[in-house]
Amino acid sequence: VYHPERVPLTGPVILAANHESYFDPPFIGSSLPRPINYLAREDLFSNRLSGPFLRGLNSVPVDRAGGGARGLKNILERLLKGNAIIIFPEGTRTHDGEMRSAQAGIGLAIIRSWAPVVPVRVWTYNAYGRHRAVPRLATTAVKFGHPIQFHALREKAGTCQRPELRNLYQQATDETMAAIADMCPVMDRA
Numbered sequence: 001v002y003h004p005e006r007v008p009l010t011g012p013v014i015l016a017a018n019h020e021s022y023f024d025p026p027f028i029g030s031s032l033p034r035p036i037n038y039l040a041r042e043d044l045f046s047n048r049l050s051g052p053f054l055r056g057l058n059s060v061p062v063d064r065a066g067g068g069a070r071g072l073k074n075i076l077e078r079l080l081k082g083n084a085i086i087i088f089p090e091g092t093r094t095h096d097g098e099m100r101s102a103q104a105g106i107g108l109a110i111i112r113s114w115a116p117v118v119p120v121r122v123w124t125y126n127a128y129g130r131h132r133a134v135p136r137l138a139t140t141a142v143k144f145g146h147p148i149q150f151h152a153l154r155e156k157a158g159t160c161q162r163p164e165l166r167n168l169y170q171q172a173t174d175e176t177m178a179a180i181a182d183m184c185p186v187m188d189r190a
Contacts (some may be wrong), residue, residue, distance in 0.1 A: 001031045002102070002143040007118050014080040014110060016176045017120035018099050019088035021128040023135070027142050028086055029057075029118055037078045039071070059124040059141035060085065072109055079113040079187055086120075089177060097125040102177050107169030110150060110176065111157045119145035143183055148175065 015036070017028060029036040035058065036065060042061040054061075060078060062071035078085055087103035087109065094131045110117055120142065127138040150172055157168050 002141065004031050004033075004144055006144045006146055007032055007034070007084070007139050008116060008147065010083050012113060012115035013083060013084045014079070014113065014115050014117045014119050015144075016062045016089055016106070016110075016117050016180065017122055018180050019085060019090050019093050020122055020125035021093060021130075023124040024088070024093075024122050024139065025086060025129050027122060027124065028110050031142050031144075032084070034084055039075070039085070039087060042071070058083075072105060076113055079115045087131065089173065089180075091160055093130050094125065095130055097129060097183055099177070102173045106176070107171070107173035110163065110172040111165075114154055116147035116149055117176055118147050119176060119183065121145070121180055126164075143168055145183055147181055148179060150175075172181040 007015065012017050015028060017024060029038070036052070038057055038059040039062050040050075040054050040059045042063045045059075045061050047052055058078075060071065060074045062074075075085060075087070087106060089106040090100040090101050091103035092100075094100055122143075123139070123141045126136075128135040153168050153172055157165055160168065
């Protein structure tokens with residue numbers, strides 16, 4: 001684990017991470033001394049096994065098939081209460097170990113929340129990528145980047161119209177994804 005000290009210990013924060021395996025949420029969450037809220041597919045909450053587990057982890061249900069308005073509302077409510085939340089902008093685990101494009105809505109959550117965004121890069125694909133039925137012994141790592149504030153974008157969003165808002169949301173998404181992608185491999189400890 002590299003640079004967990006970059007995550008604020010109090011107040012709202014969005015941890016925006018790439019998504020390589022089922023290990024990602026617990027590895028990120030267990031790396032930090034503060035409680036974390038997780039996102040999970042809404043249908044998992046109705047499962048007898050995963051539902052109680054997810055609720056116990058302060059998970060936020062997200063309807064990936066629908067518009068996502070309720071999930072966004074839940075995310076913003078948690079952040080307004082000063083919570084930390086992990087968001088995987090790609091929306092699902094990678095199929096090949098490479099980062100995917102971000103889903104719509106991430107930029108909106110970033111701009112509306114006013115929470116700092118900490119980019120997080122995980123390297124867990126070789127241990128438990130989508131193609132593996134069971135985990136295998138492999139080097140894994142979690143690296144936290146410097147918080148991004150997005151002050152200028154957020155201030156501009158308060159004064160512009162809907163078409164321009166979409167561009168600002170996309171810009172926040174693009175900057176977040178670039179910060180995740182640009183993190184040095186774990187061998188370079190900077």
